[in-house]
Amino acid sequence: MGERKNISLIISAGKGCFTVCKGCYQSFGHRTVTTESLITFIKQYKDYFNINKVTLSGGDPLSRTDIVSFVNSLFNLGLSINLDTVGLPFIKAVRTVFHQNELISRIDPNSIIDKICCIGIPLDGFDTASIRYFRKGITLEEIISIISILNDNKANICINTVVHKHNLYELFSIWNLIKGFDHVGKWQLFQFTPIGINGYKNRKCFEISEVQFEEVCQGLIDRIGDCSVVIEKKSNSFRKLAYVLVDCEGRVWQPKCNKSTTDFTQTDISPDIKIIGSISDRDIMIKIESELIDH
Numbered sequence: 001m002g003e004r005k006n007i008s009l010i011i012s013a014g015k016g017c018f019t020v021c022k023g024c025y026q027s028f029g030h031r032t033v034t035t036e037s038l039i040t041f042i043k044q045y046k047d048y049f050n051i052n053k054v055t056l057s058g059g060d061p062l063s064r065t066d067i068v069s070f071v072n073s074l075f076n077l078g079l080s081i082n083l084d085t086v087g088l089p090f091i092k093a094v095r096t097v098f099h100q101n102e103l104i105s106r107i108d109p110n111s112i113i114d115k116i117c118c119i120g121i122p123l124d125g126f127d128t129a130s131i132r133y134f135r136k137g138i139t140l141e142e143i144i145s146i147i148s149i150l151n152d153n154k155a156n157i158c159i160n161t162v163v164h165k166h167n168l169y170e171l172f173s174i175w176n177l178i179k180g181f182d183h184v185g186k187w188q189l190f191q192f193t194p195i196g197i198n199g200y201k202n203r204k205c206f207e208i209s210e211v212q213f214e215e216v217c218q219g220l221i222d223r224i225g226d227c228s229v230v231i232e233k234k235s236n237s238f239r240k241l242a243y244v245l246v247d248c249e250g251r252v253w254q255p256k257c258n259k260s261t262t263d264f265t266q267t268d269i270s271p272d273i274k275i276i277g278s279i280s281d282r283d284i285m286i287k288i289e290s291e292l293i294d295h
Contacts, residue, residue: 007049007292008243011038013056013070014063015248016096018088018104019137023162023206025196026058027273029249035066037250039073041279046077048285053117055082059248062089063096063104068111075115083112084120084160086138087146097137113155118186120158121147126173133166134206144177151181159184163213164192164206171220179229186230189217193236193264195255200271210235210264236264244288250279252288 015032042054054074061067062085074081088094089107096102113119121143125131128139150157159178163171171189178184191213194203217233224231240262245253253275257268277287 007051007288008053008055009042009045009051010055010057010243010245011042012059012245012247013038013061013067014059014096016063016102017058017060018063018086018094018096019135020097021135022198022202023134023164023192023194024058024198025193025255027196027245027247027251027253028059029247029251032064032248033250033279035070035073037279038070038246039077041246041250041284042074042079043077044285045288046079048289051079053080053082055084057084057245060085060096062087062107063102065102065104067107071112071115080117081115082118082120082158083116084122086135086143087119087121087150088138088142090149091142091145109150109153109155113150113153116155118156118158119150120160120188121150122160122162123147123174123178124162124164125167126170126177130167130170134162134164140177147178147181147184151183154183157181157184158186158188160188160190162190162192162206163208163217165208166206168208168212168216171216172223175220175224179227184229186232189213189220189231189233190239191233191235193239194269195257195271196273197271200269203269210237236268237262240264240268244276244292246279252276252279252284254291 015029061083089104090109093106094104123143124134192206194200194207213235221231253273256270256272256274276291277284
């Protein structure tokens with residue numbers, strides 16, 4: 001029996017996104033389980049593993065038509081909620097992509113801000129061209145508008161940047177875009193991870209070594225110096241097996257990887273996922289726990 005792994009829970013709240021990311025690692029389903037089913041599972045997970053936080057992630061949570069009531073239900077469970085979104089519905093009505101093409105009405109940020117601990121917004125380049133090399137369907141101007149409206153409404157904002165081969169030396173320029181916002185409290189730098197269907201397929205375009213990632217990020221942090229923004233660098237090894245994910249169909253999964261080492265190595269590069277079970281399984285907590293134990 002080994003040490004239990006980190007048990008952070010990430011819920012893919014919606015089956016659609018508003019952008020197309022060449023490096024996406026997510027597993028997308030074709031239908032959306034009910035809010036009631038998700039809330040029942042999350043409550044069980046909270047009680048079983050004694051967690052106090054849940055992250056709503058891609059497919060974009062704002063593509064879920066009942067996202068406001070979903071957030072309210074999570075808040076009523078006493079959970080701290082992180083919401084990762086490209087944020088386009090905060091500024092306009094927008095259509096989803098992937099398995100559906102649904103028009104999502106504009107969402108007033110104030111309908112959820114007071115229930116959300118942190119809203120994560122992606123910014124992967126310093127101009128539209130560099131952003132769209134990785135993430136199509138959004139412009140720099142739209143991202144700045146999204147951050148601005150959240151900042152004006154005093155949301156707790158986290159900027160998420162996927163660090164890859166083509167923006168490796170643009171990070172300080174990205175910093176110059178975000179440093180003037182009073183309510184950006186955190187900047188997370190994620191090493192590009194060559195997993196999932198898109199991430200694996202496009203890995204040659206984006207892959208960087210962990211050494212490169214650490215050196216460039218630490219150089220950036222040293223150059224910026226003291227500031228009010230918490231800057232976190234998250235390598236592939238740091239994130240390996242650190243999360244349990246639930247897709248929009250209710251499948252509980254993790255990336256398929258080599259559990260014999262905590263380092264992220266070539267053996268972890270794969271388009272495949274490990275299905276642990278379904279949120280409807282009576283013994284799903286036991287199944288999850290067995291995956292979180294090193295043998």
